[in-house]
Amino acid sequence: MHLYSKDPVVANAWLDTLLDAIDLLPPDVIKREIVAIAVSKGQLTNNVASRKSACRLLGKIATKLDAQALRQDVLPTTLALCQDIDWEVRHAMCRHLALISRGVGQEATKAMIMPQVVELSNDEMSEVRLAAIETVVNLLSILDDEICTNTIVPLVIKSCDQVLLQINAVTPINLLKIHTSSQAKQLEDETLPRLAHHLGRLCHGLMPNISGDQKSWFTSFYKHLSGIGLDANKKGGVNGDGGGGQMPDLVPPIADKSEVYSECRKECAYNFPAMVIFVGPNTFLESLYSTFAGLASDPAAKVRSKLASSLHELAKLVGTNFNTTKVQIVRLFHDDAVEVLGAMITNMVPVIDALARFGVLQFGQGGQFSADLSAALLHCEATVDRTRNWRLQADCLEKFSCLANCISPVTIQTRFIPLLFDRMKNTRTLPCKIAAARTLLVILR
DSSP states (O other): OGGGOSSHHHHHHHHHHHHHHHTTSOHHHIIIIIHHHHHHHTSTTSOHHHHHHHHHHHHHHTTTSOHHHIIIIIHHHHHHHHTOSSHHHHHHHHHTHHHHHHHHOHHHIIIIIHHHHHHHTTOSSHHHHHHHHHHHHHHGGGSOHHHIIIIIHHHHHHHHHHHHHHHHTOOHHHHHHHTTOHHHHHIIIIIHHHHHHHHHHHHHHTGGGOOHHHHHHHHHHHHHHHTTTHHHHHHTSTTSSTTTTSOTTTSOOOOOOHHHHHHHHHHHHHTHHHHHHHHOGGGHHHHTHHHHHHHHTOSSHHHHHHHHTTHHHHHHHHGGGGGGGHHHHHHHHTOSOHHHHHHHHHTHHHHHHHHHHTTSSOTTOOOHHHHHHHHHHHHHHHHHHTSSOHHHHHHHHHHGGGGGGTSOHHHIIIIIHHHHHHHHHHOSSHHHHHHHHHHHHHHHO
16 A cells, blocks of 8 residues: 555655545544554554654544544554654654544543643653643643643643743853754744743633632743843843853854744734733733733834734723823834734724723824824824835725824824825825725715
């Protein structure tokens, strides 16, 4: 059979074909034919590629058979592959454990699969440990409160602690030991941002099962990740000594991790609304406002853009406390990065409406904030106008109509109406002309 070809390209091609065909096969054929193939390929005597393909087959089969058949035919091979001597096989099997758990049911998951997840979370390889955390995220909906409280919460805290310890372990003394290690490189290049990506779902899913001290720990961990790399940049090095005290003949140069850290902060910005729910909207000012301000002024544009994309959700969550973000909102509208402005334009209507609803902006009244916001919005449109993204400019011009009820008429008359007339006459693209005309009619009405 081509699945057993020695050519890995051929074997993978036929494996992909088989995985697609499983969706079309009846359960009795899968049980009689496909399960035998998966069990055969999962034997320790086969090579690593064969055992990894068995992991993919077992995960696919788990979505097609009943719980009893899975417990009898699939689960033994699954448990054996979780204990495989090769970390790539353990990693591949761990990534499919959630599918198998949903198939075998809660009791079998609690008794047989969760011990494997706990062991994999302590694996020597960071990729396997991260796969275990991702499995936990996918299993939260089917685990009961007892196992979440007694097993999952300590497991997640321990895994997060391991990441922090590994990051803090990169000092001039031990750099000689780990500088050439691919595992150490993988840890910071992949594990940290991916862990930050799942942190919001973990915190939100475990809310009923954690104590007050644990809640504070998760909040502190999130805040630490939200600012990771910034202190090192300010101090001029990973260890804050500016590099002046190192011995260049003995210590290898420290790799630049700024991209890794900025990716981690971007994931923290993505998870900000979930963390607001986690700490409670009423404690936003005390717990997360400083983190919000830091993310809004982050040196990486992708971080600011990701935070800007969530402003409409934040307005719904924090209510009147949204007023405290007005300085950051003006700053984001005044950003020079087009990707940040694009996110702000997308959320312009809900953001402006929220500021008006909570009394920061009032019809017929000016004030310093109204003037600052108007200047930022005009800067936003002018920056987009200098690009070739006419769709974004048309969207911006059209959404200016939301200002009619919350900006001083004098400001609209002296600053926005001349701009709209200019865009109607001089802008090349027809959609921008139409958007400017429509907004002008709304404002004049």
